[in-house]
Each structure stands twice: as structure tokens, then as C-alpha cells.
Amino acid sequence: MASDDIAQLADALAKTHVGDGELSYKGLGLKLDDAESVEELVREIEQYQGLRALRLEGNTFGVEAARAIAKALESKDLLQRCYWSDMFTGRLRCEIPTALRSLGSALMSAGARLTELDLSDNAFGPDGVKGIEQLLKSPSCHSLRELRLNNCGMGIGGGKILAEALIDCHRQSLSHGAQFKLRVFIAGRNRLENEGARALAKAFQLMGSLEEVHMPQNGINHKGVMALASAMRHNPELRVLNLNDNTFTKRGTLAMVQALRYLRHVQVINFGDCLVRSEGAIALAAVLREGLPILRELNLSFGEITEAAALVVAQAVLDHPHMEKVDLNGNCLGEEGCEALRETMENMDKGDMLASLSDDEGEPDDEDDDDDEEDDDEVSEDNEDDEEIVKENGVSRKDNSPPKRHSPAEITSFLSCPSVEELLRLGETRTNLVQQIDVSDPHEAADVLLKIASLYGEEPETKTAVLETIDDVLKRLFCGSAIQSYCFLSTLLVMMGLLKGEGKIKKVSLVPGQLLCLEHAVQQHYFSQHHALLLNNFMSKNSDALKSCSAAREKLSSALEKSERRTFRKLCPITTTTLLLTRSSPVRAL
Template sequence: MAADDIAQLVNTLSKTHLGDGELSYKGLGLKLDNAESVEELVQEIEQYQDLKVLRLEGNTLGVDAARAIAKALESKDQLQRCYWSDLFTGRLRSEIPVALKSLSSGLMIAGARLTVLDLSDNAFGPDGVKGIDQLLRSAACHTLRELRLNNCGMGIGGGKILAEALLECHRQSLVVGTPLRLRVFVAGRNRLENEGASALAKAFQTMGSLEEVHMPQNGINHAGVTALAAAMRHNADLRVLNLNDNTFTKRGTLAMAQALGQLRNIQVINFGDCLVRCEGAIALAAVLREGLPVLKELNVSFGEITEAAALVVAQTLMDKPHMEKVDLNGNCLGEEGCEALREVMESQDKGDMLASLSDDEGEADDEDDEDDGHDDEDDEDDDASNGCNGCNEEDYFVKENGTTANGESPSKSQFPEEVSSFLDCPSAEKLLELGEMRRHLLPEVNILDPHKAVEVLLKVASLYSEEPVAKATVLETFDMLLRKLLSGSALQAYTTLSTLLVLIGVLKGEGKKKKEPLTPGLLLCLEHAVQQDYFAQHHASLLHTILSNNRKALKSCCGSMDGLSSALEKRCLDEP
């Protein structure tokens, strides 16, 4: 060790005792290569009788130096918090696991009971995770409350090793009656992808104790997001969820929205740069309306959200007294959309909480089916390379009754013959002849994908005519179907309405589902439905917001649209 380094170390030793059992060498930039280079440091550790916190971050530690420090740690049974981030700058990849194993051994021999382990900003990869594997499985981590592994390059393999270690730690801690209750998990920028995220999701679900989860920039798409969503449902105390800069798309966002609906303590949601898109944003709006009572921050920036969907989100914030910040920057609002959003927020006395809109992308292109490489329909085969490896994302799609569903339409054999005949070739005569069998028209509804059910609704509406018997039959059937679709949770209702609007080309969707022709009959059926008791005021508000922001798509039925607009405006003004 150079003389200057020794002098610097000696000069700082008097400042390392910070009280409350903390010894800190943070940010000294020391190059600790061998036992000689850490003699003074080791002596300090050995002489600190009640050492509880050891900060080594911001130095660079070699194998021999780590062994010497580990030896000193063998007597430190009071040690609880290890802040060892940015500790291996300039070291060979092969050195790091060896150094970590030595440090881990010292902690385990001491019988330490860790509450915080921070190894962030150490690019140790999967092998580095192997270096702490035994520590994480040991009794030293039964008491762990915070695990911080941000920017470590763990990859899929490291994520799997970490997940299994946490599961084993939990199993062993249960045996001795002190179950692992990890509260904070940080693992951003680790290239975990779907397989790593799904493996960790199993650990999260098993522990059920998380309060903060930070996993930004991990290359996770809808399959991994869906697995994480299922796990979050089991962590009732979750307060912060940060999945920034992953790729949700519609399916991931809908699954996450459903999970959020079960959580009452969420304060911060960061889904920025996650391709939430319009249908996802509306799903989140449903959860905002029905739950999330203590939410403080919502980030859905850079998500390809258009003006109409952003306004729906803003309107649901009215009853959120704890809200402090809403970030919708970098979306596709356009200049007029940005101004409309500001007006909505200001009308609720929440204008000061709206983050800057300076990076808005401008209005979205008219073509909403462009192939951008992220459409759900194009992601079906992603699981082979990024996927769950045995984890079926559909297992996490939960229906209203709590069971799982795969979203597939029922086979025609599940319908009575007459119903199948109608669905194959709908006509007013066939609808009338169905009689009581019309109740079988609606397939079992997956809360996260009511596409097939909405298609049936559109088939019925297409048969509207002014002939009295046909008109009455169509309206009665339309009411029956729509009532069922809107009678569940707000999430099911909002998903139904957004799916309907996407199918008729009014709302920007994703994927390559064929658009249904917009008919005056549908608008007339909706005008009738809006006036019924099952059509809630907030349903009318959603519909009015989106339709009024895209009258261009309705120009072919402008006459029928006038009546629907009038009915919606009247319903929106009704007392809730």
C-alpha cells in the first residue's frame, strides 16, 4: 500500500466511528489489495466491541484483503448492516466471488444477524450471486429486511440463484420459528428478463412481506410482469412498486392493475417508460377509482398514452387526498391534449402535482396498428428466449370469481346449437327465436380480456332496426349482456368499455385485432344503455371523454352520435 494511502487511512480513522455502532470507510477510494493494506482497518474492526454497521462502499477490495477483513468479522456477532456497494471497481470478474465468499464466511461464523445487505453497483454477474448464495441461505439472513443488489449484472442465471437462495432462507427460517420477512428488494439494471423475474416472483409470493420493490431496467416483458403481478397480490403491505423501463404492453398492465386492486397500502407506483398504452392506462384508472386510497405518486410517463386515456386517468384522481405527483410526460397528448390535461388537474385543485409535459411526443399517428416490435400479438413466442421457462403467464389471469382463466373463447360445442348458429350468422330472426337461450350468448368473461364477449355485444347491436319487435329484442339483449359486463369490478367494466372502443376504432389499441365496422345501431344501443340504472355515472364519464376526443372516427355516424353525446352529457351531470 502506498505511503500516501496509508497516511490517508490513518488520517480518517478518527472519523470512522460515527456512533450507534457504525464504522464507516465510505467513499475513501482506497485500493485494498492484500492483508497489509487493511491492517489498520482490521484493527479498527477488531477493537470495535459493539460493531453494528460497517460501511465499505466506494473502495476497491481484493481477495487477500477480503480474507483479512472476514477474519476480523468472525467475532462481530452484533453486526446488522453491511453497506458494501461499489466495492470491486477494477477487479477481475473471477476475484469478486472469492472475496464475497470470504466475507460471507466471516459473517456466518460470527453468528451475525443481518438486517441490511447492500451490494449494489458491483458488476459481479451470476458468479457474484454464487459468492453470496450460502450467506443468503444461512441463519445470518433470517433477519434480513433490506436486500439491495442494484446494477450488478446478475442476468437470468443470477436471478434464479438469488430466488432459490431466498426461498431456502425462508424455508429454514420457518423451521426455527423466525420467518424471513424481507421488506425492501432492489435489483434494477440486472438483465433479469422474464425467467429471472418469474423466479424471483415465486420468492416474493412465498415471503409475502415486501414493502418496497425496485426492479427498473431489467428487460422484462408482459410474461414476467404478469408473474410479478401475481406475486404482489400476496404482499399486502407493499408501499412502493418501481418497474420503470420494462415492457408491460396491454397484458402486463392489465395483470398489474388487477394486482394493485388488492393492495391498500401502495403509495408510489412507477410504471414510467413501460409501454402502458391507452388500454393499460384506462385499466389503471379503474383501479384508481376503486382503490389505492393512500397513493401519493403515479408515474406512467413515456407510455404511448393518448389524450383521451390520459384524461380518464386524471379524472379518477379527484378522490385521492394524498396524491402529490402525477407524471404523464413523454406520452402522445399533443399541444391541445397537454392543455386539456392541465385544465382537468386544475379543476380538481391538483394542478401543482402534475409533472412537466415538456417531452410530450405529440399526437399519435392515425394508424394504430403499426408494427413496433412490442405488440402483444407479436410477443407470443418471446417466452422461448425471454420467457418463464415453465411459468405459464395465463395462470395469473384471475377472473371475477377468483379462479384462473386463459382468455380463450369457449368452443362452439359449449353453446346450445341455436346459440352457435346465431353467432356464426347473426340475424334479427335468429335472435328473436333464441328466446330464453339468449342468456347463453355471453361467453365466460376473463376480466383481463373481454374481447370475445364484446364481439358478441357488437353482433347484437349490429341487428338494431326501427321495426318495433326487432328493436325491443335487440335493446333487451344488449342490456342483458352489457349489464353483466359492467356489474363486476371497475377494472372489468373499464376493460370492457376500452375493448369496445378499440374494436370500433375510437381508441388507439395494440396488436392486430380486426376492427369492427361502426354502425348507427351500436350508438343507438349505447344511447339507450346510458340511460339505464346499471350504467354508472363514471362509466358515462369515461365513454364521454374518449368519444368527445375522437369525433373524427365517428363522422360516418354523426347523426346517431349526437343523440349519444346528449345522453352522456346528461348522465355525467346526474348526482352520483
């Protein structure tokens, strides 16, 4: 090494912060190729008594330099925190695993007990994961609490290797009487995709100790998201969940919503740029109504969420005293929708909670087709692991629904071809009809409800039979969780043509009786004011689907607005009048 390079290194080391058990060479920009180039650094490490943290990030180390440093670490049994991100810039990819093995072996030889390991921003790929595999399996990592592997290019193969190493670490730790309890896991921008996510989900579920999970930008779609959701349910202390810039769509969002029901300590949710869409947003609003008591931040930006669904989310977060930030930027609200959302938040004295809406995409094109990954042919490709995940998360799907009880012939006949005569003929056995509805399948429930409601008429016997049956159906649907009822209502809105949904759900041609049955239902005790708020957000739009039912629509809208007034009087009596004035302009749902 040239004398001027040695002098430069000595000068840099002289400025290095040393103290509190930490030795730092952070951000010095040193290019250290061989043992000679790190002589001063090695001397500093060897002479530092009680070394507990070593920062090497922001420099670049060759294989021989790493081996020299590793030799110095073999006596550092107190070392706990290794901040080794961005330390192989400009190195051949084949060099990095060798360097990592040297450093890991030194830690194991020393008997170090790590609590933090940061190897972020090292583009080492799957081979790099192999370089730390033995370290992760060893007793030196049984005490590991924070693992950061952001932007390492691990890929699917690296994700699988990492998952197996974490699983092995957990099993080995139990045999040593010191259970592996990883709290923070960061692995964004690693191209893990579904297979990598599934593998890691198995490790997460086994550990059950995670408090923060950050996995943005990994090319994960609904299959991988469902696996992660299943794993999150087994980590009850989870506080931060960041899956930004993956692809949820409806099925993935519903799985995450079901998982969130079990998590009482979540403070930050980042599902931005995840294609949550309107149906997913409505389901998330349901879990906000039902749980997440200390949530502080919710990011649903760039999710193709429409105005009415965004308002449902806003109304749900208003009851959360700890909420600090709601990000709905980059969605499909339109200019009027953005204004309505701002006014809703401001009139409840929550305006400062709402993030900027400067990147709103405008109202969506009605002709867009959103089948995406929800097509039926993709369902058949899911493997057995997916079947278990779906069952655990409670996400309805035709191919794994439990067998239904045999329907009496008269009920089967009525459902296949509903008519007033058939409904009246059922008499008291209409209660059997209600029992045949699978409440876990919102599409089936909405279909049955619309069929019954289409028979509505003013003739007293018919009217009584229809409304009593409608009441029985909705009571059964609304007696479960908020998520179940919100999913049913969002599916109902899709079938009515008031909400653009995912998948191949056939829309019905509305008749006045269906709206009049809903008007009746809104006034009943089982139809909560939160349900009325959701329905009113979408009914407020001048939709073509409602043109043929103008008189019935007016009656339903009147009932919904009465319910909404009651809701806002409870929330904030002073601002009720002002808020209702902001609702006078049509709300755009599609």
C-alpha cells in the first residue's frame, strides 16, 4: 500500500468516533483491498476493549481485507451489533460470499452474541445469503433481535435459503434454552416474489416474535401476500407492517384484513402502491372499526381507490384517538372527491391528519377491466399450501368452501327461479332458506338478497313476506364481524353497479323493489349507522344503474341521510350541519 494511502487511512481513523462500546468507520469512503490496507483499522479493533458495536458501512472491502478484519474479531466475544451495510461497492459478486464467510466465522469463533446485523445495500444475491447462512444458524444469532437485508438482490433462491436458516436458528435455539426472538426484519427491494415470500412466511409463523416487518418492492402478488398474512397472525406483538409497492388486489387485501383482526399493537400500516382498490379499502375500514386501537399511520396511497371508498376509510379513522397520518394520495378521487375528502376530515377537526392529495389520478375510466389476478383460472393453480392459508385467513373461495347441507327441494326450486308464488308457498320454511346462505361467501349472500328483494310489491302479503325474509337474511349477515358485513355490502354494491369490483361478478338490472327493501333495512336496529354511511357514500353518485329507480332511490337516500345525521351528531354535534352541507354534492363512486 502506498505511503500516501496509509497516511489517508490514518487521518480518517483519527476522526473516527470511538466510545460507548462502538467503533465506527462509517461513511469514510475507503477502498480497502488487502491486509496491508487495513493494518491501522485492525489495530484499532484489536486494541478496543469491550467492543460491542462495529460500523464498517460506506467503505469497500476486498476478500483479503475482510479476512484480516475477521482475524481481529476472533477475540471480540462482547460484540453485539454489526453495521455492515454498503461495504462491497465495486467488488466482484463472487468475492462477497467469501468475505462474508470470513467475518461470520470470526464471530462464531469469538462466541459473540449478536443482537443487530445490518447487511443492507450489498448486492450479493443468493450466493451472498449462502455467505451468512452458517452465521445465521449458529448460536451467535440465537440472540439476534434485528436483521436488516434491504436491497441485497436476494431473489427467490436467496429468500428460501434465508428462510431455512432462520427456521434452523429457531430450532437450534430451543435446544440451547435461548429461544430465537427476532423482532425487526427488513428485506425490501430483493425480488423475493411469491416463492420467497412463502418461504419466509413459514419462518415468521414459527418465530412469532416479530414487531416490525418491512418488505417493500419485492414483486409479491396476492398468493405471497396471503402467505405473509397467515404468518402475521402468529406475531401478536407486531407494531409496523410495511409491504409498500407489492400487488395485493382484493384477495390479498382480504387476507391481510383478516390477519389484522388478531393484532392489537399495530401502529403503522404501509400498503401504499399495492393495488388495494376500493373493495380492499372498504374491508380495511371494517377492521379499523373493529380493532387496531393504537394505529398511528395508515398508508393506502396509489391503490386505485375511488372517492366513496376513500370516504369510508376516512370516516373509520375518525374514531382512532392515536391516529396521526392517513395517506390516500395518488388514488382515483377526482378534483371534487379530493375536496370532499379534505372537507370531511377538516370538519371533524382532523384536517392535519390527511397527507397531500397532489398526485391524485383523477376519476377512473368506467370501461377499465379489473380482472387481473382474480380470474378463476388462476385459482386452480394454487397449491395445497395456499388452500391452508385461505382457510386460516377466512377468505372465501368456491373451491374450498365446506360442503353445504342438503337444501330442501322447495328452497332449491325457489333459488333457481324466484317468484312471489314460490316465496309465499315456502311459508314458515323461509327460515330454512336463510339457514342455507353461506355467510362466508359475500357473493352468494348478495345474490340471494337481491333475488328476494326483486319480488317486493305493495300487496300486503307479498310485502310482509319479502321484508321479513330480508330482515332474517341481513340479521344473519350482520351478526358476525364487521369485516364480514363490510365485505357483503361491498359485493352488494358491485352487483348493483355502484362500485367497480375485481373478478367476474355479474351485475344485476336493478328494480325499485330492491332499493325499497334496503330503505326498510336501513331503519332497522341490525343495520348500523356505519353500514348506512358506507351505503350512502355510493348511493350519492348519479349512477346510470339507478336511473330506472328514481323514486325508490329518493326514498332510500332520505333514509340513509337521516341515519347519517344521527351518526354525525354523536361524533361531533357542532359540525353536523357543516358536514352535511359538504355531502350535498354528488359523491363519485366509480
